[in-house]
Amino acid sequence: xxxxxxxxxxxxxxxxxxxxxxxxxxxxxxxxxxxxxxxxxxxxxxxxxxxxxxxxxxxxxxxxxxxxxxxxxxxxxxxxxxxxxxxxxxxxxxxxxxxxxxxxxxxxxxxxxx
Amino acid sequence: xxxxxxxxxxxxxxxxxxxxxxxxxxxxxxxxxxxxxxxxxxxxxxxxxxxxxxxxxxxxxxxxxxxxxxxxxxxxxxxxxxxxxxxxxxxxxxxxxxxxxxxxxxxxxxxxxx
Numbered sequence: 212x213x214x215x216x217x218x219x220x221x222x223x224x225x226x227x228x229x230x231x232x233x234x235x236x237x238x239x240x241x242x243x244x245x246x247x248x249x250x251x252x253x254x255x256x257x258x259x260x261x262x263x264x265x266x267x268x269x270x271x272x273x274x275x276x277x278x279x280x281x282x283x284x285x286x287x288x289x290x291x292x293x294x295x296x297x298x299x300x301x302x303x304x305x306x307x308x309x310x311x312x313x314x315x316x317x318x319x320x321x322x323x324x325x
Numbered sequence: 326x327x328x329x330x331x332x333x334x335x336x337x338x339x340x341x342x343x344x345x346x347x348x349x350x351x352x353x354x355x356x357x358x359x360x361x362x363x364x365x366x367x368x369x370x371x372x373x374x375x376x377x378x379x380x381x382x383x384x385x386x387x388x389x390x391x392x393x394x395x396x397x398x399x400x401x402x403x404x405x406x407x408x409x410x411x412x413x414x415x416x417x418x419x420x421x422x423x424x425x426x427x428x429x430x431x432x433x434x435x436x437x438x439x
Contacts, residue, residue, distance in 0.1 A: 213370065251431070253414075253428075253429040254414070254429040299366075316370070
């Protein structure tokens with residue numbers, strides 16, 4: 212285990228549903244990230260949080276809404292998604308957002324939008 | 326534009342054999358290079374991290390090399406095992422506007438047959 216836990220592991224949702232992905236880390240890290248991994252594509256960085264403040268938003272559609280209530284928890288709220296949003300969503304954490312320290316990844320949530 | 330190209334896209338080898346995976350990058354300015362192993366349906370796990378001044382780093386049967394002049398890296402796997410079957414992702418970290426920006430390769434899918 213990497214110390215980063217994501218729930219749920221699998222999620223199937225309709226295009227009109229609202230759901231949330233959860234990520235939790237107890238590594239004492241100050242930075243947390245959301246990544247999207249689609250089939251046959253490189254990992255795409257979505258959001259970066261440093262000390263609970265969003266420091267990066269890579270032109271992600273507003274139907275994805277992140278929330279970081281504290282340095283140990285990160286959420287990704289989903290609403291009115293499209294089938295092309297089906298992917299593996301990975302959470303990661305690292306000691307700091309601005310440095311090259313190793314990032315630890317969670318197991319991911321496999322999302323299917325129907 | 327920062328890019329990371331990995332080759333081959335996929336590789337099949339017999340258990341016990343050695344193999345080498347390649348990573349070429351155009352990220353600038355360069356900060357570090359990491360190799361991750363990602364088992365199917367799971368999050369990536371770090372294998373090695375190398376900075377500009379390092380040209381080789383080992384982690385058990387995994388040895389990574391870095392040539393910062395030619396902007397190439399390789400990951401050599403010795404005496405492969407069935408558990409080595411996974412996707413291997415090269416991630417090159419750059420710096421832009423004071424922020425650390427990782428660029429991900431598409432990965433090499435390795436299958437080890439008994």
